[in-house]
Amino acid sequence: MEVPKSPSKYKRIAKHKWLIKFGLVILVMLLLFLGFYLESETGKLNASSYYTVVVDCGSTGTRVNVYEWMVGVKGAIKGNLPVLLHSYPDNTTKRSSLWKGSCQYHCMQTEPGLHNFINDSLGVRQALEPFIVWAEQVVPREMRGNTPAFVLATAGLRGLALEDADRVLGDIEAVVKGHSFMMSKSWIRVLSGKEEAYYGWVALNYRMGTFDENYPKSPTLGLVDIGGSSLQIVAEIDVAGDDVHVMKSRLG
Ligand SMILES: *[C@@H]1O[C@H](CO)[C@@H](O)[C@H](O)[C@H]1NC(C)=O
Ligand SMILES: *[C@@H]1O[C@H](CO)[C@@H](O)[C@H](O)[C@H]1NC(C)=O
Numbered sequence: 001m002e003v004p005k006s007p008s009k010y011k012r013i014a015k016h017k018w019l020i021k022f023g024l025v026i027l028v029m030l031l032l033f034l035g036f037y038l039e040s041e042t043g044k045l046n047a048s049s050y051y052t053v054v055v056d057c058g059s060t061g062t063r064v065n066v067y068e069w070m071v072g073v074k075g076a077i078k079g080n081l082p083v084l085l086h087s088y089p090d091n092t093t094k095r096s097s098l099w100k101g102s103c104q105y106h107c108m109q110t111e112p113g114l115h116n117f118i119n120d121s122l123g124v125r126q127a128l129e130p131f132i133v134w135a136e137q138v139v140p141r142e143m144r145g146n147t148p149a150f151v152l153a154t155a156g157l158r159g160l161a162l163e164d165a166d167r168v169l170g171d172i173e174a175v176v177k178g179h180s181f182m183m184s185k186s187w188i189r190v191l192s193g194k195e196e197a198y199y200g201w202v203a204l205n206y207r208m209g210t211f212d213e214n215y216p217k218s219p220t221l222g223l224v225d226i227g228g229s230s231l232q233i234v235a236e237i238d239v240a241g242d243d244v245h246v247m248k249s250r251l252g
Pocket of ligand 2: 164
């Protein structure tokens, strides 16, 4: 019996069509999964990047830095320290009226220091608010409510009578409260000389890469910090005694 050729040919094509369709469905599903996977991965990156705002109320002037951090990155003390992704102002920061001529350090500063504004809430506002407004432009809108603003004062305010320093801190608080960052009374304060020394030492060694995977086997750097109205000298020591100048710390 002779089998007609065309119907079987037709059947074969139909079979292939079905295969092609099936293949396309699989391909689309794979692409969708890939898309979801990539989105969740970048979502994770965004979730662990965060900002902090630090206003430095020094004896010669007031400055601000905004830091962008990420946690859980390998490298700094086995991933236990946050990694600094970026700090602002940087060399792309617009030269506003806050910017000081040719400078390498404290390029954005208002002068004089806030200890000159006891019972002068307008003076405090004028010295501080431009920085808070500037920081709000640096931090993405959706992150601002979760971004802590620290206002830390050093020797200028430390030299005031306690009540006067408290009045200035109260005026600072009123300014920060009017903006969109996360605020806490305990983040607006005068650092002790010891704290200032310790934070300086941590910052120095962090930025110089001393706290890498070789820490604590690798030596740390000592610090001589010559400020406008105070001097801090810090070094790591092997054996902690009971001396009042010794501070114990755990990093990471
Ligand atoms: C800005 O600084 C970065 C490093 O932080 C450097 O790579 C870049 O070349 C600098 N750009 C300018 C214009 O100086
Ligand atoms: C600030 O004001 C308070 C009360 O209004 C006053 O007791 C204090 O002496 C003032 N301090 C200065 C340095 O003006």
